[in-house]
Amino acid sequence: xxxxxxxxxxxxxxxxxxxxxxxxxxxxxxxxxxxxxxxxxxxxxxxxxxxxxxxxxxxxxxxxxxxxxxxxxxxxxxxxxxxxxxxxxxxxxxxxxxxxxxxxxxxxxxxxxxxxxxxxxxxxxxxxxxxxxxxxxxxxxxxxxxxxxxxxxxxxxxxxxxxxxxxxxxxxxxxxxxxxxxxxxxxxxxxxxxxxxxxxxxxxxxxxxxxxxxxxxxxxxxxxxxxxxxxxxxxxxxxxxxxxxxxxxxxxxxxxxxxxxxxxxxxxxxxxxxxxxxxxxxxxxxxxxxxxxxxxxxxxxxxxxxxxxxxxxxxxxxxxxxxxxxxxxxxxxxxxxxxxxxxxxxxxxxxxxxxx
Amino acid sequence: xxxxxxxxxxxxxxxxxxxxxxxxxxxxxxxxxxxxxxxxxxxxxxxxxxxxxxxxxxxxxxxxxxxxxxxxxxxxxxxxxxxxxxxxxxxxxxxxxxxxxxxxxxxxxxxxxxxxxxxxxxxxxxxxxxxxxxxxxxxxxxxxxxxxxxxxxxxxxxxxxxxxxxxxxxxxxxxxxxxxxxxxxxxxxxxxxxxxxxxxxxxxxxxxxxxxxxxxxxxxxxxxxxxxxxxxxxxxxxxxxxxxxxxxxxxxxxxxxxxxxxxxxxxxxxxxxxxxxxxxxxxxxxxxxxxxxxxxxxxxxxxxxxxxxxxxxxxxxxxxxxxxxxxxxxxxxxxxxxxxxxxxxxxxxxxxxxxxxxxxxxxxxxxxxxxxxx
Numbered sequence: 001x002x003x004x005x006x007x008x009x010x011x012x013x014x015x016x017x018x019x020x021x022x023x024x025x026x027x028x029x030x031x032x033x034x035x036x037x038x039x040x041x042x043x044x045x046x047x048x049x050x051x052x053x054x055x056x057x058x059x060x061x062x063x064x065x066x067x068x069x070x071x072x073x074x075x076x077x078x079x080x081x082x083x084x085x086x087x088x089x090x091x092x093x094x095x096x097x098x099x100x101x102x103x104x105x106x107x108x109x110x111x112x113x114x115x116x117x118x119x120x121x122x123x124x125x126x127x128x129x130x131x132x133x134x135x136x137x138x139x140x141x142x143x144x145x146x147x148x149x150x151x152x153x154x155x156x157x158x159x160x161x162x163x164x165x166x167x168x169x170x171x172x173x174x175x176x177x178x179x180x181x182x183x184x185x186x187x188x189x190x191x192x193x194x195x196x197x198x199x200x201x202x203x204x205x206x207x208x209x210x211x212x213x214x215x216x217x218x219x220x221x222x223x224x225x226x227x228x229x230x231x232x233x234x235x236x237x238x239x240x241x242x243x244x245x246x247x248x249x250x251x252x253x254x255x256x257x258x259x260x261x262x263x264x265x266x267x268x269x270x271x272x273x274x275x276x277x278x279x280x281x282x283x284x285x286x287x288x289x290x291x292x293x294x295x296x297x298x299x300x301x302x303x304x305x306x307x308x309x310x311x312x313x314x315x316x317x318x319x320x321x322x323x324x325x326x327x328x329x330x331x332x333x334x335x336x337x338x339x340x341x342x343x344x345x346x347x348x349x350x351x352x353x354x355x356x
Numbered sequence: 357x358x359x360x361x362x363x364x365x366x367x368x369x370x371x372x373x374x375x376x377x378x379x380x381x382x383x384x385x386x387x388x389x390x391x392x393x394x395x396x397x398x399x400x401x402x403x404x405x406x407x408x409x410x411x412x413x414x415x416x417x418x419x420x421x422x423x424x425x426x427x428x429x430x431x432x433x434x435x436x437x438x439x440x441x442x443x444x445x446x447x448x449x450x451x452x453x454x455x456x457x458x459x460x461x462x463x464x465x466x467x468x469x470x471x472x473x474x475x476x477x478x479x480x481x482x483x484x485x486x487x488x489x490x491x492x493x494x495x496x497x498x499x500x501x502x503x504x505x506x507x508x509x510x511x512x513x514x515x516x517x518x519x520x521x522x523x524x525x526x527x528x529x530x531x532x533x534x535x536x537x538x539x540x541x542x543x544x545x546x547x548x549x550x551x552x553x554x555x556x557x558x559x560x561x562x563x564x565x566x567x568x569x570x571x572x573x574x575x576x577x578x579x580x581x582x583x584x585x586x587x588x589x590x591x592x593x594x595x596x597x598x599x600x601x602x603x604x605x606x607x608x609x610x611x612x613x614x615x616x617x618x619x620x621x622x623x624x625x626x627x628x629x630x631x632x633x634x635x636x637x638x639x640x641x642x643x644x645x646x647x648x649x650x651x652x653x654x655x656x657x658x659x660x661x662x663x664x665x666x667x668x669x670x671x672x673x674x675x676x677x678x679x680x681x682x683x684x685x686x687x688x689x690x691x692x693x694x695x696x697x698x699x700x701x702x703x704x705x706x707x708x709x710x711x712x713x714x715x716x717x718x719x720x721x722x723x724x725x726x727x728x729x730x
Contacts, residue, residue: 080674083684087635088626093413093668097675111528112633115626123551135526144526176512177632179528207512209636309526 043076044069044296045103047094049110050211052081056272057215057241057264058288062109062132065292073300078103082112084212091116099124105299107292108132111179117142128305130295132288133179135309143298143306145291149179150186150352151345152284152319153239156261157190158341159282159321160235161198162334163259168199170228172221172247174240175214176204178355183239183263183284185353193350194337201228202356205243218246225250229258235281237261245273252276259327264288266322283322287312315346363708371701372658375693382693383686390679397678404672405665409548412555417664418657419559419620424642425660426562426569427613429651431496433573434606435586440485440500441614442639443507448478449618450511450532453629454520456622457533466539467623474615481507482611489607490600496607504639515631530631541623558620565613566653582606614639644691650698663687 046066048059063079070077080094091113098106099120105128108117114134121129121139130143137144160169171187173180188200203224206214213220221243225236229251235258236251238244248260248267252275260276262283267273273280291312299305312318321338323329344350384394404410424441431438452474459469485503488494515521521530543554573579585592585602592599617638622629645663649655670683 078675080671081680083670083680085635085637087621088630088633089413089416089621090671091633093410094671096409097671101675114527114529115630115633133528136524146526177528178523178530182528207508208631209634210508 042102042104043078044300045095045098045101045106046077046079046292047091047098047106047108047113048079048081049112050082050084050086051216051241053079055216055242056245056270058132058286059109061265061286061288062107062292065289066107066296068289068293069296069300073297075300085209086112088115092119095120095129096123099127099129104128105130105296105305107295109288128299130292130306130310132291138308140307141305142308143295144309145288145295145306146309146311147286147288147291147319148311148313148352149239149284149286149319150182150189150354151314152286152321153183153186153237154190154193154345154350154352155314155321155338155342156237156282156284157187157192158194158338159328159334160187160237160259160261161191161194162331162337163281163328164198164235165257166232166234167195167197168201168232168234170201170203170225170231170233170236172224172228172236172238172240172244173202173204173214174238174243175206175208175211177208180204180239181356182354183237185356187237188356189353190341193341201231201233203228205240213243215241215243217243218249220246222246222250225260226254229254229256234258235261237263237284239263239284248273248276248280252279262322266324268322268324277325278327281325282328285320285322287318287320291318314342363705367701367705371697372655372694374701375690375697376662378693378697379686379689382689383682386685387678387682390682392678397673397682400672400676400678401666401669401683405669407548408546409551409553410668412546412548412553414661414664414668415559416556416620416624417667418660419556419562420617420638421641421645421660421663422562422657423558423565423613423620424617424638425645425649425656426565426653427610427617428639428642428646429649429656430569430606430613431610432646432651433586434582434602435589436603436607436610437497438482438485438500438607438610438614439497439643440482440503440639441610441617441642442637443500443504444478444481444611444614445617445639446511446634446636447481447507448474448615449622449634450514450520450629451477452615452619453532453535453622454514456535456539457628459539460536461538463538466536467541470535470539470623471616471619474619475612476615478615479608479612482607482614483604486604486607486611490604512631515629521631529633531628534628535623539623540627541620543624554624556620556624558624561616562620565616566657570653578605617642644687647691648694650694662690 044066051059053059053063066077095106095116108131111133113131114137117129117131118137121142125141128141130145131137132145135144135146169191171184173184184202191198191200205220205224221238221240225247228236236247238247244263251258251260259281260279262280264286266285267283268277268280295306329335387394387397427441428438452470455473456470459466485496485499488499489496515530517523520532522533523530541557543557546553546555581597581602585597585599589599645656645659648659666683666687670680673682674680
């Protein structure tokens with residue numbers, strides 16, 4: 001009797017859990033979430049990295065590229081933003097939704113889309129996909145848009161070494177993983193090739209998976225910059241997205257003669273940083289805008305989609321250093337040295353490391 | 357007793373239904389404030405979830421959430437707040453992935469070894485907090501939060517390319533060595549417009565865990581001790597329960613189960629642990645779902661499905677120009693509503709019970725006045 005009762009309870013429990021689950025799939029087996037299979041004329045689909053629009057950095061630059069292509073080729077587009085702490089199947093879901101609704105090309109912004117793009121591209125062979133910051137996705141319809149961030153970082157490293165009076169400079173990285181370590185490697189090499197006596201302080205704000213702390217928290221950037229200023233650093237390069245804004249602000253308000261180096265865009269021209277722009281010596285720029293624009297152009301206008309690894313480097317202007325702040329541009333000797341280094345990198349005389 | 361059961365069932369269903377309705381009303385208000393039509397928003401979510409592909413995704417997500425919530429619930433039943441589930445599963449998944457990648461074994465054995473590694477690591481990490489609590493009286497709330505942070509750093513350290521990590525050429529991610537296909541957990545294939553999708557085979561493991569949890573709670577001495585100690589520490593001690601031992605065991609169980617959270621994805625989908633893209637934060641979602649499901653295996657199943665549905669249908673809001681945060685707000689509102697609703701229903705039930713008992717006594721008194729007077 002007792003055993004029977006128990007058995008009944010257990011079976012009931014199992015039944016409820018499983019039936020509930022299976023009923024859900026059974027109701028619509030075979031059909032998928034969208035009935036309309038368009039031919040791919042909806043325009044550009046863009047899937048953002050964490051942070052989305054308004055990050056003043058990478059996502060915004062990609063969006064600008066998409067916007068430019070939309071205006072120029074008179075096409076439409078849609079951009080989607082992820083949530084914090086997603087897993088790969090969330091990214092897959094997002095890309096599938098774009099491709100299925102007929103968006104072509106589809107761009108995944110950031111290394112987090114790497115695996116997802118590979119999976120979805122096989123499912124939609126007629127759609128062109130691109131992923132930014134990853135080079136390991138092979139497929140007839142995938143473009144890997146990559147940048148040689150170590151080269152631009154090398155150049156701002158040269159600028160930092162020439163500018164420092166205390167022989168100490170700082171590097172602030174957002175999150176410690178290979179992409180950001182490329183920035184560190186290039187910067188450190190640039191500093192030491194210029195002046196081996198200069199000390200480089202290196203600080204990372206967070207480890208994966210704390211991306212919002214690393215790239216989205218100006219307070220963290222400010223604290224790190226404060227620490228490096230106290231350790232006598234007078235030029236600080238932050239490769240930390242929006243967290244870097246905090247570093248720039250602190251450096252400007254420290255009352256010391258100290259400089260900041262920006263990242264991704266020419267931050268001297270960034271409206272939200274206008275009050276502090278005097279101390280932004282230069283920026284290591286990465287032309288995500290141009291990369292996205294060119295990719296969309298190759299699909300929509302030229303009808304010859306980019307595939308494989310599409311590098312963006314110093315030689316094609318994909319990365320560069322900013323020449324906006326008069327403090328740098330008026331220093332003829334410094335600019336000459338940076339330009340000389342740039343030439344050497346382009347013609348292969350200087351090989352820049354990608355790992356610290 | 358029998359008559360009371362019906363009331364209880366009605367009251368039991370009333371609370372969650374009330375909560376979901378209340379949460380929907382509140383979220384409708386929020387959508388209205390954002391200047392959009394709430395019914396359209398709900399319609400978008402439901403329509404999107406009609407697709408078989410989305411349903412597969414919902415089931416997979418619910419599987420993961422279910423395991424997470426059960427892990428949390430075991431602690432809750434013992435009055436232990438294991439906030440460390442998050443760190444426990446990430447560390448367990450990472451080390452299990454690394455161990456699995458280094459092993460070459462025939463299928464079932466390979467999978468078994470990975471599962472055992474994950475349980476052991478999760479349990480050991482929770483065991484640190486358990487030992488601190490039993491030996492030194494350190495609150496597990498504090499120690500597990502700290503251990504989460506330590507786990508993050510430890511994973512970052514172990515994933516160095518010269519230790520356990522490897523960086524595929526051209527990739528900006530660091531992963532563990534990919535698992536041989538002997539370690540791929542078979543899934544249930546579903547055909548969606550000619551495209552094969554898979555429901556995690558782990559859904560059966562999750563269901564079995566739920567059944568096991570139910571059995572343990574209601575049919576074993578350990579389960580009885582657990583509930584007794586959770587309800588009242590001193591009463592449990594008085595009746596001869598060794599509460600320190602209970603704390604240790606339930607924390608180890610909670611951590612061991614937490615170790616399984618990452619496995620559906622690891623064994624069923626990515627086949628390696630990626631430093632940059634392995635999901636984080638599921639442990640915290642598990643806490644919310646355990647609250648939602650009132651720590652009961654069936655309640656948690658519904659909670660996990662509801663949560664997964666909201667998660668998976670939110671992208672369609674974003675796609676159609678609605679704020680996708682609506683779904684996040686709804687998740688939060690549902691948890692609050694559930695807590696409030698259960699309390700309201702509990703008070704109502706208590707009052708009802710008192711009235712009934714009072715009435716019965718009064719009736720009895722009317723029948724034999726002498727006896728009562730005497």
